[in-house]
Amino acid sequence: MTRPEYDVAIVGASIAGCTAATLFARGGLRVALLESRADPNAYKRVCTHFIQASATPTIERLGVAQAIEAAGGIRNGIDIWTRWGWIRREGNGGGRYPGYGYNIRRETLDPMLRRLAASTPGVDLLPGHVAERLFVDGGRIVGVGARRGDETTRDVNARLVVAADGRQSRIAELALVPPRVKAHNRFGYFAYYRGMSLRSGTKSQMWFLEPDIAYTFPNDGGLTLLACMPTKDKLAGFKANVETAFELMFRRLPEGPSLAHAERASGFLGMVEMPNLSRRPTLPGLAFIGDAALATDPLWGVGCGWAFQSAEWLVDCVGDALATDQLLDRGLARYARRHHAALAAHDFLICDYATGRPYNALERLLYSAAARDPAAARHFQEFGARNISVGQFLSPRALARALWVNAGHWWRSRRPKPTGRAAQRA
Ligand SMILES: Cc1cc2nc3c(=O)[nH]c(=O)nc-3n(C[C@H](O)[C@H](O)[C@H](O)COP(=O)(O)OP(=O)(O)OC[C@H]3O[C@@H](n4cnc5c(N)ncnc54)[C@H](O)[C@@H]3O)c2cc1C
Known part of the structure; x- marks a missing residue:
């Protein structure tokens, strides 16, 4: 078998694509990184820039945390107002999980990540290349064809093609992988x-x-x-x-x-239209990362973090497995499982709330407790930062604590208020 020109061809040089390109190339692989926009400073305009703490380990692994802070990026946290009051997490870190993510405008972040990828030995950044064809051989995707301007075309053969081309993924269309669509009832x-x-x-x-x-x-x-x-x-x-x-x-x-x-x-x-989209994350020779795999409601600000993280999961699952088709397929299956295990339940809850429905009983229980109790607030915030799974969020221990907090609150609110001298002493 002749060795293809590249080990990996990645379509889309935004958060997911640049993260994957950088990490694959650091592992010694040859990477083509195709980006439709020619301007090296291009960035995603429709984003509110809150990167969840769950992505901080990936950002640190990339080595860009310092650069983000030097560029004015802010270690983030969030105060959440509910009808029961504010849910606040005291302090930033020191616990089991990353205590902060970053707020940094995409105008600053996207060019920074692109420069990082382009300067990593092994990455060929191909700006102004619009992927518009997939090459298939024996049921496997074996490369991608791109158009540059009106005239020139470029064919890139690779062991693995990675779709990091966002929620409208052209690669998914070409590979006949339709998205599962769930409605979104907010603008x-x-x-x-x-x-x-x-x-x-x-x-x-x-x-x-x-x-x-x-x-x-x-x-x-x-x-x-x-x-x-x-x-x-x-x-x-x-x-x-x-x-x-x-x-x-x-x-x-x-x-x-x-x-x-x-x-x-x-x-x-x-x-106005932001449907929740998800796609099966792999086919033979092809993987989807970032929004191309899962683009959920921006209400929770999870997309950037998951773009960083899913790129890292893919690299960790297939980076050493490109020697044969069989090994690669096993690596891709590992990635698909990891993606599903980490994000499917979060996606389910996010899509459910995207309908605009009122709180359900569990949400009322956990949100109200979080507004009343620092430990419940911390638990809630770890969930919002996507540091913990849905299972951990709804664990019997967390539910028991929320019940206990709310029972205490109810009991105190029913106690007769002290009057006269007792009130003065209180
Ligand atoms: C209103 C709104 C607010 C949001 N706010 C937040 C937030 O606060 N926090 C958060 O975490 N997430 C937020 N998100 C989601 C976040 O913007 C995305 O999840 C994130 O940008 C996904 O990154 P990505 O790298 O997967 O894809 P993208 O950033 O969409 O990048 C895709 C890249 O692929 C390129 N491309 C596309 N087609 C081709 C092609 N055919 N050939 C070559 N290149 C191609 C594009 O030019 C682009 O560079 C928000 C989304 C919306 C809609």
Whole structure:
């Protein structure tokens, strides 16, 4: 068998693609990294930039944590408002799990990751190459064909093709891998503000307004991104005057930001259709990572973190397994299992809440306890940061603690209030 030109051909040089390219090449593999956009500073515009703590080990393994902080990226955490009060996690780290992720604008992050990949020996970055064909041999994907400009084409043969080309994955279309689609009943708008001070300091904030959601995300460059995700029944009214509707929403927030003391630094960006998409993560000779494998509701800010992590899982599962088709297939099966084990249950819950439905009984129990008890708050925050699985989040111990916290709260609220001298002593 003749050796193909590359070990791995990756389509898409954004978070997932650059992470995979860098880590594969560090393992000694030859990597072609194709990116449709020619500008090395291109970046994803529709993102609110909150990278969950679950991705911090991958970011550290890549060696970009320092560069992110030097570029003004913020170690993040988030205060969450619910009808029961704020869910706050005290401190940043020191526990079993990474205590913080990062807030960094994609305008800063994407070119940084692309430079990292391009400067890694073994990676050939091919900007301005639009993948538009797949080569198949004996039922396996064995390469990808790209168009550069109107005239030139480039064929890249590789042992493994990786689709890191985002939620609309062209590679999935070419490979006849349709997405499973689950409806999303919210739309989103956001804008950047300069000079905004938040009661949470540099922590982000999220308001569960049942069913609408609002956020503040401090970022690099002295910019704070404000975002909201109302349910779609409000879309027509919102669109009639976006500025007024947006600002009204933030003025009404409990302990919300003061728009009067900040300057809006961008127009409003809107996203109306954001269906939840998932795809089987492998075929013979092909793997999907990042949004191409799973693109869920941005309400929870998990996509960037999972793009980093799924790229790392793929490299760890197949990086040493490219010698024969058989080994590669086993590696791909390991990756598919790992992806499923880590993300399928999270995806299920996220899609369920994306319908805009009211809280269910378990959510009422756990959210209310988290607003009342520091340990329950920490548990809730570990789940939001995707540091723990759905099984751990709903463990009997966590449910028992939440019941105990809420029973104590109920009992205290029923106790007669002290009056007279007793009240003075209290
Ligand atoms: C409104 C909104 C807000 C969000 N906010 C957050 C957030 O706060 N936190 C968070 O974690 N996630 C957020 N996300 C999700 C996050 O943006 C994505 O999960 C993340 O960008 C996925 O990274 P990726 O590398 O898989 O794909 P992408 O970033 O989509 O990159 C795909 C790359 O592939 C390239 N490409 C596409 N087709 C081809 C082709 N045919 N040939 C060559 N190249 C191609 C593209 O140019 C691009 O560079 C948000 C999403 C939305 C919609």
